Each structure stands twice: as C-alpha cells, then as structure tokens.
Amino acid sequence: NLVNPSATNQPAYNASDSDFNNLPSFTFDGTSDYLINNVSDYRISDNSGMMVCVIKRGGADISPILSFGAGAGTTRMSLRTTTSGGLQFVKLGGAGGTRINTTTTTANNSQTYVLVIASTGSAYKMFIDSGSESFSGTDDGLWLSSYPAGNLNNISVGASVSGSINYADAKVAMTGYFPYVDDATALNLISFLKTKYGIS
Secondary structure, X not given: OXXXXXXXXXXXXXXXXXXXXXXXXXXXXXXXXXXXXXXXXXXXXXXXXXXXXXXXXXXXXXXXXXXXXXXXXXXXXXXXXXXOOOEEEEEEOOOOOEEEEEOOOOOOOOOOEEEEEEEOOOOEEEEEOOEEOOEEOXXXXXXHHHOOOOOOOEEXXXXXXXXXXXXXXXXXXXXXXXXXXXXHHHHHHHHHHHHHOOOX
C-alpha cells in the first residue's frame, strides 16, 4: 500500500481515462507527485524478477515510474523512461551497478505502453509492448539479491527516493512486480495488459 507523503505530493486521480480504455489512472506532474511505502529489505532474496508498468509518458527528461530505494545516498533500482522516450533500467548500490537503455523502439508522448524490465538471474530483458528490445549497458542480470540487508527500504511509484527525489512526468495506470518465469510468460502478461488497457 503506497501513499502520498503529504497533500502536495498527491497525483491527480483520473477515474475514467480514455488513454487506458476508460480505466483509472494517476497523473504525476514531474515536480512533486509521488507515492511511497517504507519497507525493510524488500525481496532481497530475489535473484530474478520483473518490473512492469502501463504508462503514457509526459515530457520530462527522466521519469522514474517504479523504484526501490534506500532513502539516503544513491542506492536504488528503477524502471524509468529517458529524454528520448527510451526505456531505462538503473541499478545503483549493492553488487555491480549498471544503467541499461533500449537502443530501438522509443516510448513517445502520444501513445500508451506496457513497459517491462526483467532479470533471468543472469541476464536482463527489456520489453516495450510485445517487442523484446535490444539495449546498451552491462548485462550481468544482477537483481534485488545483490543488495546487502538494510539497503532497500522504500518502494515508490512516480519517483525514485534515495537521497534526493527524482519525479516522473507521466500518467500511470498500473505498476507491478512479478517473478520472471520465461519470455513466453512475460509476453502473456504483456498481452493481457494490452487487452485490458486497450493498447494496440
């Protein structure tokens, strides 16, 4: 259960959003809106998994959609979009440390998308809608288990919270964390979400 820390951090709730098949969404303004839950060592035994979101991005340079953070320093793991609209995965702190970016399809400002970052336990996977994306960066597959105890103590949507706060400029209909089983299972989930949210 995530909440906005104060009234000024509250994203706008859209009860029926035509961008998402008339289902609800939240609009994050890129300057102050976010939701957070303080946790302790969230799933640090997981050496694989998937971060999933359904969004329509705004115009901000960097938009962190779903993040796990430390609350201090730079330690964090985030799914976010970049200036050009590419999908980016950022992992800082713990073992390794990487920033990987899609090198093909970009998520522009006029469409809704299902975005997925996954780790198999030894390699990363990136999906925009049903397309498996090529990417640049270190492909070591390191996941939540690479963080020592005491390093991940919040989950946030619409921002990454680790020391400073980076905010998302996007409409978000869904975020989730799932186990990684195989690519076929990931694509089945993406297909379900595309149908549910009316994404062609």
